[in-house]
Amino acid sequence: MPRTARAIAPDTLPGASGGVLFRATGIGVKRGGDWLVKGVDLTINPGEIVTLIGPNGSGKSTTAKVVLGLLRPDAGRIERAASLRVGYVPQRLTIDDTLPFTVKRLMTMTGPADDDAIARALGRAGVGHLADAAVQRLSGGEFQRALMARAILRRPDLLVLDEPVQGVDFAGEVALYELIRDIRDELGCGILLISHDLHFVMAETDRVLCLNHHVCCAGTPQSVAADPEYRRLFGPRAVEALAVYQHHHDHAHGPDGEVIPLASRDPAAHSHGDGAVCRLDHDHDHGPSHPAKPAGAADGQ
Amino acid sequence: MVSDFLLRAALAGIGVALVAAPLGCFVVWRRMAYFGDTMAHSALLGAAAAIAFDIDATLGVFIVSVLVALALLALERRGGLATDTLLGLLSHSALAVGLVVMGFMTGLRLDLFGYLFGDILAVGTNDLILIWGGGAVILAVLLRIWRPLLAATVAPDVAAAEGMNPARQRLIFMLLLAGVIAIAMKIVGILLITALLIIPAAAARRMAHTPETMAIIAAGIGALAVAGGLGAAVVADTPAGPTIVVAALALFLIGLIPWHGKAVDHG
Numbered sequence: 396m397p398r399t400a401r402a403i404a405p406d407t408l409p410g411a412s413g414g415v416l417f418r419a420t421g422i423g424v425k426r427g428g429d430w431l432v433k434g435v436d437l438t439i440n441p442g443e444i445v446t447l448i449g450p451n452g453s454g455k456s457t458t459a460k461v462v463l464g465l466l467r468p469d470a471g472r473i474e475r476a477a478s479l480r481v482g483y484v485p486q487r488l489t490i491d492d493t494l495p496f497t498v499k500r501l502m503t504m505t506g507p508a509d510d511d512a513i514a515r516a517l518g519r520a521g522v523g524h525l526a527d528a529a530v531q532r533l534s535g536g537e538f539q540r541a542l543m544a545r546a547i548l549r550r551p552d553l554l555v556l557d558e559p560v561q562g563v564d565f566a567g568e569v570a571l572y573e574l575i576r577d578i579r580d581e582l583g584c585g586i587l588l589i590s591h592d593l594h595f596v597m598a599e600t601d602r603v604l605c606l607n608h609h610v611c612c613a614g615t616p617q618s619v620a621a622d623p624e625y626r627r628l629f630g631p632r633a634v635e636a637l638a639v640y641q642h643h644h645d646h647a648h649g650p651d652g653e654v655i656p657l658a659s660r661d662p663a664a665h666s667h668g669d670g671a672v673c674r675l676d677h678d679h680d681h682g683p684s685h686p687a688k689p690a691g692a693a694d695g696q
Numbered sequence: 697m698v699s700d701f702l703l704r705a706a707l708a709g710i711g712v713a714l715v716a717a718p719l720g721c722f723v724v725w726r727r728m729a730y731f732g733d734t735m736a737h738s739a740l741l742g743a744a745a746a747i748a749f750d751i752d753a754t755l756g757v758f759i760v761s762v763l764v765a766l767a768l769l770a771l772e773r774r775g776g777l778a779t780d781t782l783l784g785l786l787s788h789s790a791l792a793v794g795l796v797v798m799g800f801m802t803g804l805r806l807d808l809f810g811y812l813f814g815d816i817l818a819v820g821t822n823d824l825i826l827i828w829g830g831g832a833v834i835l836a837v838l839l840r841i842w843r844p845l846l847a848a849t850v851a852p853d854v855a856a857a858e859g860m861n862p863a864r865q866r867l868i869f870m871l872l873l874a875g876v877i878a879i880a881m882k883i884v885g886i887l888l889i890t891a892l893l894i895i896p897a898a899a900a901r902r903m904a905h906t907p908e909t910m911a912i913i914a915a916g917i918g919a920l921a922v923a924g925g926l927g928a929a930v931v932a933d934t935p936a937g938p939t940i941v942v943a944a945l946a947l948f949l950i951g952l953i954p955w956h957g958k959a960v961d962h963g
Contacts, residue, residue: 463857483857490850494725495904504847505858529905549858 415440416479416553416585417462422471424457431457433470434609439553439585444575446588446596449606455589456486458606459557462587482551484542486558486589490530498533498541499526508548520544520574535562539571547578554578555587568592572599701817706926708819708827709940712880713892713918715831718838718911719876720893720918721900722869725849725907729894730780731768734787735870736877736889738764740794743811743881747801754826754878761874764790791886814885814937816926823882830879834872841868846907884937891941892918899948917947 416439423433432454439445439462447455460466461473463483490496502513517523520540525533533541539559546554556575560568572595579586590596596603596616605611723732739757746756764786771782798806807815838845847855848862855862880889896918897910904910924947925940932939 460853463853465853465856481857481859483854485851485853488851488854491725491727493898493901494850495901495906495910496850497905500906501850503843504850505843505855505860507843527905555857 414476415474416476417587418474419461419468420472422458422461422468422473424454424461424466425469430608432461432606432608435471435604435606436610436613437462437604439587441552441585442579442583443601444579444586444588444599445602445604446590446600447604447606448590448593448596449611453607455606456557459555459587459589462553463555476552480549480552482546482549482554482584484539484546484554484556484559486561488538488542492531496530497526498522498528498530501530501541502545502548504545506549512548516544516548517541519547521570536564536567536571539563540574543571543574543578547582550582551584553585553587554582557589558591559588560590560592575599701819702926702930704819704821704824705816705936706923708824709816709883709922709926710919711824711827711831712876712883713896713922714915715834716876716880716889716892717896717900717914717916717918718835719869719872720895720897721907721911721914722845722849723873723890723893724897724901726869729890730783730787731765732873732877732893733890734768734783734790735761735765735873736881736886737787738790738794739877739881739886739889740811741790741797742794742878744794744797744801747806748797754830754881757881758874758878760790761877762871765870765874810885811881812885812887813935814881814883814888816883816936816940819882827879827883830875834875837868838872841865842908845869884940888937888941891944892921895941895944895948896921899944899951902951917951918944921947 417437418439419435419437422435422437424431435454435458437445437458447458449455457466461468463481464475498517499513502508502516508516514523514526517526520543522537522540522544525537525541530538530541539562543556543559546556559575560571563571572592575586575588575595576599578584588600598616600616602614603616604613720732723729738760742757742760743753744756745760746753749756768782768786771777771786772779777785795808798808798811810818844855844860844862845865845868847860848865852862855865876893877886877889880892884892896914899917900910900913903913921944922940925943926936928934928943929936929939
């Protein structure tokens with residue numbers, strides 16, 4: 396897989412302000428002959444929260460890295476608004492203990508900022524009192540908030556948040572999601588969010604993409620939520636629903652696009668008899684040349 | 697009362713320490729201690745090549761260090777072997793090849809001990825100009841790339857996503873490291889250069905709250921180690937280069953003593 400540390404310069408979208416921030420058409424990323432993701436269409440507009448959901452290893456972070464320009468896609472086309480200002484909160488960031496790094500210093504990591512703006516951003520994220528604390532000393536939730544403060548301090552046009560509530564307790568999670576919504580409202584930026592929290596996804600997201608190496612389904616949360624299958628899977632209890640949801644992706648697509656349950660994985664509990672999983676807003680095909688397949692399936696089926 | 701050669705030695709050593717310590721901080725932060733060691737070990741080959749091609753020794757060392765660093769990056773990208781294996785392979789191969797090539801040059805009067813452990817008391821005025829001039833250039837470049845290099849060290853993906861170029865910063869950093877090795881070889885020798893890079897940085901860690909203060913404190917500790925080590929070497933009649941390293945070690949150990957309210961506990 397071609398990987399460059401430098402952000403890749405994509406095609407430039409006309410009309411930077413007010414127009415589309417980012418558009419990907421049919422992108423795919425290959426690693427060692429396997430497609431990590433394939434045929435993903437993704438558009439992000441200003442003031443819009445687009446959420447990627449999907450099982451572990453389904454290509455969510457890979458897709459986010461393509462959006463950020465950290466990964467060059469092996470297929471498809473990418474367009475970015477001219478002089479797009481990006482803010483990025485990564486899934487994991489470990490700062491070595493040998494580096495003395497305060498929260499305040501973290502704020503100016505990729506660009507200068509004045510003290511007032513730093514204090515405001517930290518206060519906004521609820522960690523104003525931690526400005527002089529060493530980052531290695533923060534709890535998981537405090538560190539996530541500091542990273543969020545850093546990203547909003549940049550006043551980005553596009554904010555990419557990869558699992559921003561990891562290691563945060565439930566109360567903190569709610570507050571963080573409120574913060575994400577407020578950031579969108581205040582800055583009017585587009586937000587690409589990778590999230591496991593289906594309550595937030597349903598309540599605050601403008602569009603949802605279900606990924607499982609390909610776009611399984613996409614659309615407004617309302618349209619997705621209206622689906623009886625979806626309600627059955629996600630409705631009552633988010634945590635349990637998520638587990639079922641991951642099972643729900645245990646299928647392969649045959650050459651004609653029909654769903655083939657991988658019965659060997661869990662023979663007892665298979666439930667998509669009619670094959671109509673994620674049928675809302677299906678925007679991909681499963682032609683013979685583009686066989687989508689879950690992780691672990693043999694290549695070249 | 698201070699003799700000229702001692703004054704020149706002190707100025708040279710302090711000059712090298714002031715440059716090596718801030719770069720050494722990045723070596724520590726980026727966990728590149730063995731990488732720096734590998735580049736330093738290749739310096740002997742550089743010195744040999746300089747003699748063979750009749751170019752300036754400092755230039756030869758610089759070029760060969762850069763080539764070894766680039767070779768390492770290429771091998772790393774190719775995959776198949778772990779980085780520490782590659783470093784061990786290149787480090788000792790470069791040293792051995794250097795020693796073998798030196799062995800062929802029997803006709804010349806070569807001070808092998810001087811290359812390996814430094815010959816600070818033989819520093820001349822030209823060396824001083826090279827150290828302070830080269831050191832000033834290295835520090836100026838480091839200051840210029842400080843923020844992006846630090847961002848590339850802390851979070852390369854975030855830096856790249858937000859418009860920086862971590863790969864370029866790393867390349868520039870390696871060039872600076874090769875430059876320090878080239879000018880430091882005469883002071884402490886190729887086997888001990890890494891010590892001058894990382895011991896002051898390690899000693900400064902507990903006293904600093906920010907990367908910038910850590911670099912400044914490390915530079916001070918490095919200069920102090922040179923002055924103290926040089927003095928001790930003259931008094932005790934010990935080899936100067938190794939004595940400087942021992943002085944740096946002593947300062948590091950003193951820094952470990954928990955002073956009341958002074959040391960910053962970073963857990």
